[in-house]
Amino acid sequence: MKRTGFSEADCPVARALDAIGDWWSLLIVRDAFDGLRRFGDFQKNLGIAKGMLSTRLRKLVELDVLELVPASDGSAYQEYALTRRGRDLFPVIVGLRQWGEAHLYARGEAHSDLVDQTGQPVGPLVLPSRTGRPLTWSDTKVRKVGARKR
Amino acid sequence: MKRTGFSEADCPVARALDAIGDWWSLLIVRDAFDGLRRFGDFQKNLGIAKGMLSTRLRKLVELDVLELVPASDGSAYQEYALTRRGRDLFPVIVGLRQWGEAHLYARGEAHSDLVDQTGQPVGPLVLPSRTGRPLTWSDTKVRKVGARKR
């Protein structure tokens, strides 16, 4: 009765969710994008139990989403920094953010906002075709691969 | 000791994950994008326990991500169809897919693939500024909102 796993799935969505689709990992990554780097900072900001955080951080380091680096303030402590693989999660976080903004807030309700360096709100994510034309859901399909299911 | 909730969060990422960030919801939505609509189809394709699926589908309908519609084959059964809100999750699914493809498969390992109607693979998601310039993580920041935390 182990929790169902998808680390062997043919579908990259399933494999991605298997890796980072738990209750905390993406929130930790979001905080990392916001500049948080220390164990205590994540713990305070998320209100997560320390044991949980410890487990999650260890897994994220294992996955090479975060890495341990010497603390930037010169102390003997270490910090958790986003790797290339972690930074590549940016579109996922932005996608969740934009969906949440659009559908989960009452009109006028306050929420944090993603802006560029001039302070302008960013536009919606775009999925381009090879030729640069923007695609929506109905313009695409999944090309199945042979062999085993799930 | 209830599972921590974020339905009141100021951060849209947290609120989105609170709604659909569990182990199954996004996989169900992915299957819905792939054309699955019936209880039994989801159950067979995901290998999920029926009780779990029942709970998840009920929640997704409550959230207005899916809706119950009369079966398209004219039978007395019902089907689960994506709503507008559900279709708006497309970029999130694509983001997960592209991250998974890029980082979770060995070179040459088989995986399913997202293509446009001509069969061409799609390009990577792009986050444009208001003026259309593509933005990366380091070009953006989160504008915090006042008041309460989490």
Add this chain to the structure above:
DNA sequence: GCAACTGGTCCTATTATAAGACCAAAGGAA
């Protein structure tokens, strides 16, 4: 030198998930 801070580990109570038995309504074949 000592108190407080940091970054954990470990234990316990509670909640969620997995697996499958069970069931009622609908559909299909004879």
Add this chain to the structure above:
DNA sequence: TTCCTTTGGTCTTATAATAGGACCAGTTGC
């Protein structure tokens, strides 16, 4: 019409994950 199968669930039970907090060693600040 009758009986069997399919569909779409519910319910129960065992196991796994999470929340909360006690505890602890090494580091830092005073």
